[in-house]
Amino acid sequence: MITVNLEHLAGRRVLSQRGKNVGYIEEIRAERDGDDFVVTEFHVGVYAAFERLSASAIGVAVLDLFRLRRRDGLYRIPWDKLDISDPARPRLLCPMTELSGMKDAPDLQE
Amino acid sequence: MKKLLEISLGVVTSVGGFLEVGSMATAAQAGAMFGFQLIWAVVLGTVCIIFLVEMSGRFAAVSHHTISDGIRERFGFNVFLWPLLAALLVNFLVLSAEIGGVAIALELATGIGFQWWALPVALLAWLLLWKGTFGVIEKGVSFLGLVTLCFVVGAVMLRPDWTAVARGAVPSLPVHDAANYWFMAVSILGASISPYLFMFYSSGAIEDRWDKSYLGANRAIAGLGMTFGGTISIGVLIVAALVLATHGVTQVDDYHQLPLMLIPIFGFWGFVLFVASLAIACFGAALEVGLQQAYLVAQGFGWNWGEDRKPRDDPGFSATYTISLLLAAIPIALGLDPLRLTIFSMALTAASLPLTVVPFLFLLNDKRYVGEHRNGILSNAAVIFIIALGFVLAVVTIPLQIFGGT
Amino acid sequence: MAHQTPDLIVSRRYLRLDCLCLLLLMLSACSSSDQIEQQSRTVASASQTVLMALDAWAAGAAPTAYTVDTLQSIGKTLADTGAQIRSAETSEPTEQASLTKAVNDLSVAVTRAEAGLQADDRLKVQDAQQDLRLASRALATAYAKYFAPKP
Amino acid sequence: MKLLRDLLDKQVVDREQVKVGKVDGLVAQLRPGKPPRIIAIELGSITLARRLGARPGRWMARLAVKLGGTQHGEPHRIAWRKVKDIGIDIEFDIDVRETSIFAWQDWLRDHIIGRIPGA
Structure with a gap:
């Protein structure tokens, strides 16, 4: 059985297949699947850091203040598009071009 | 009626917690050298600690978690490690200074050198933690701590020029010894805004089983208790200015000078009152800081903790305060001057503030912890101000500590 | 700045x-003149401390053991600071000498007061106090001369 | 659910509400063609040290073996299927006394704390 420790993924840099920097892992989403509890997606980017601190509102407010807010703050990468077998070096499994479809804004209501 | 009693009890407790060797020594030095001019630093420090204590009490009452719990859970272990190490180090120095304060009081009373008292004092403190309950420690020592009100009485008896006192509450630029002036302002702020105080307060709220119904009491206790504590500090400062400075004693760098503050006012009783104030205030603070070390470690790593439980039920927790007290007694037993240690640790406390205060901004705005009782604009502004102040203090103090040091 | x-x-x-x-x-x-200024102030504050402590003792408001300890501790400060003033390099050797002498007189008076305390000899203590007052006045004069504007 | 925000570093309590520790680590099983499955949480000094880096992790494991014997060379794990309630605290349907998580606290009690009078 191959196991990984997910805590090592926190804050890791994600590299694309060509070794380009995609962003930093800031959150891991999991959901119930029958009796199991499974990882569904990884949040990579800037805003996700604020999610982890549960301070999206403040974070976004600060970013707005300095006019740093951009739409492409966060990628939601599905579990099967990221290789985490070595948690110290997570790698993107799809081409960078697919990333644009994973862009999202952070959850502000939480 | 019961709530009222609870509130007055809490106020008394926080008075006991506020005044310790740091606030006494820094206020005495400032008064002797600069008259009333540094009162503003005490006022500013008191306002800041009121906000922080109120928030940490509210956080504990609503979420049933302490501030240390919150920092670890919200920010993760790697981030938590920094405030943990900083707080452990600063608390160690402060604990040592408090043990030194009691030891000095005993030296003044008996004539036997302070270093001989360090271990007995630590042992007595340990015994109280070992056998006592939270209530005994909190209330017993704090009630005795009311003896420190003698400084306020003394200040009033000296009939100070109250307009001059009020002027001192407004920050002003020094006319002499600028570097000393700012160093003292930093030390006073460090003595007033002690991380151990607001972190201990949240653990105390859990020990006393606070819930949301205590939010009003919490506000009253934080506001009144810290204001009383600040008033006593100002009393010390006024007495030092009117007694020491007018006698030409402008530099307080020897603890033997301290009892001279009260003797001209109360005669021999002044000597007794000073010794009692110093001993009780420092002993109370030593108990709280020693306990806080154990709270910090136990909460950070998720062990069981509680002062009301038997030591054998929480071996990790009780071992931590045992070791903390023992270690902190060593510098004093080796003869390190407690007054110098105090001033040094107060400035370092101020420098460590950003690490412990930044989390407040996030924790007190987190709905999952505090729900609808989140910070309002005023509280958030206060936290941001204290963080900014903390950064300034850190920038000012760290070079002083590294290159000046003891 | x-x-x-x-x-x-x-x-x-x-x-x-x-x-x-x-x-x-x-x-x-x-420069050394700034150090001398600071040290002179330390000495002045220390000598006033000794006077206060002795007054308190004379009034029965301070225990003898405490007063002796205070004198010992402050006496050490006086001796240290005196040595620093003596060894400081300065452009005004005359004034420096009178400062040094005043500090010396203070130290001697403190030692005498201490002896008086230990012997519980009130007269001796009063005597030493008188000397202390004289020496602190001499210190103040020397200090004023040291920092007086030179022609 | 967000694992890093809502699970990692949270307080772990057992079915008697005894504080067991914090969720120091999360173990997932990698399965070909299927999403990674959470199988356990980890607690203890070794897991924590590993979070600081591989080297501190090795040192801590070596230290743990030296102090407690080979059975303490691996982090403590609690199986995910024992999880009972996820709130601000994470409750597991276990009894901590039946695990070896508190072995060092027990040792401390039996050898030091318990021998001091009044404990």
Whole structure:
């Protein structure tokens, strides 16, 4: 059985297949699947850091203040598009071009 | 009626917690050298600690978690490690200074050198933690701590020029010894805004089983208790200015000078009152800081903790305060001057503030912890101000500590 | 930052703010006259402390053991500071000498007061107190001369 | 659910509400063609040290073996299927006394704390 420790993924840099920097892992989403509890997606980017601190509102407010807010703050990468077998070096499994479809804004209501 | 009693009890407790060797020594030095001019630093420090204590009490009452719990859970272990190490180090120095304060009081009373008292004092403190309950420690020592009100009485008896006192509450630029002036302002702020105080307060709220119904009491206790504590500090400062400075004693760098503050006012009783104030205030603070070390470690790593439980039920927790007290007694037993240690640790406390205060901004705005009782604009502004102040203090103090040091 | 003259240079033993001055490269002039000024003030404060303690003892408001300890501790400060003043390099040797003498007289008086205390000899203590007052006045005069504007 | 925000570093309590520790680590099983499955949480000094880096992790494991014997060379794990309630605290349907998580606290009690009078 191959196991990984997910805590090592926190804050890791994600590299694309060509070794380009995609962003930093800031959150891991999991959901119930029958009796199991499974990882569904990884949040990579800037805003996700604020999610982890549960301070999206403040974070976004600060970013707005300095006019740093951009739409492409966060990628939601599905579990099967990221290789985490070595948690110290997570790698993107799809081409960078697919990333644009994973862009999202952070959850502000939480 | 019961709530009222609870509130007055809490106020008394926080008075006991506020005044310790740091606030006494820094206020005495400032008064002797600069008259009333540094009162503003005490006022500013008191306002800041009121906000922080109120928030940490509210956080504990609503979420049933302490501030240390919150920092670890919200920010993760790697981030938590920094405030943990900083707080452990600063608390160690402060604990040592408090043990030194009691030891000095005993030296003044008996004539036997302070270093001989360090271990007995630590042992007595340990015994109280070992056998006592939270209530005994909190209330017993704090009630005795009311003896420190003698400084306020003394200040009033000296009939100070109250307009001059009020002027001192407004920050002003020094006319002499600028570097000393700012160093003292930093030390006073460090003595007033002690991380151990607001972190201990949240653990105390859990020990006393606070819930949301205590939010009003919490506000009253934080506001009144810290204001009383600040008033006593100002009393010390006024007495030092009117007694020491007018006698030409402008530099307080020897603890033997301290009892001279009260003797001209109360005669021999002044000597007794000073010794009692110093001993009780420092002993109370030593108990709280020693306990806080154990709270910090136990909460950070998720062990069981509680002062009301038997030591054998929480071996990790009780071992931590045992070791903390023992270690902190060593510098004093080796003869390190407690007054110098105090001033040094107060400035370092101020420098460590950003690490412990930044989390407040996030924790007190987190709905999952505090729900609808989140910070309002005023509280958030206060936290941001204290963080900014903390950064300034850190920038000012760290070079002083590294290159000046003891 | 505008005036970097004596104000900023403080060499209280445990603060060592002069090091900060060096650190900030603000000063190339941590000159000895500033140190002497600071040390003179330390001596003045110390001698007033001794007078206060002796007054308290005479009034029966301070225990003998405490008073003796205070005198010993302050006496040490006086001796240390006196040595520093003596060894400081200065352009005004005459004034420096009179400062040194005043500090010496203070130390001697403190030692006598201490002996008087230990013997519980009130007269001797009063005598020493008188000497202390004279010596602190001499110190004040020497200090004023040292820092008086020179022609 | 967000694992890093809502699970990692949270307080772990057992079915008697005894504080067991914090969720120091999360173990997932990698399965070909299927999403990674959470199988356990980890607690203890070794897991924590590993979070600081591989080297501190090795040192801590070596230290743990030296102090407690080979059975303490691996982090403590609690199986995910024992999880009972996820709130601000994470409750597991276990009894901590039946695990070896508190072995060092027990040792401390039996050898030091318990021998001091009044404990």
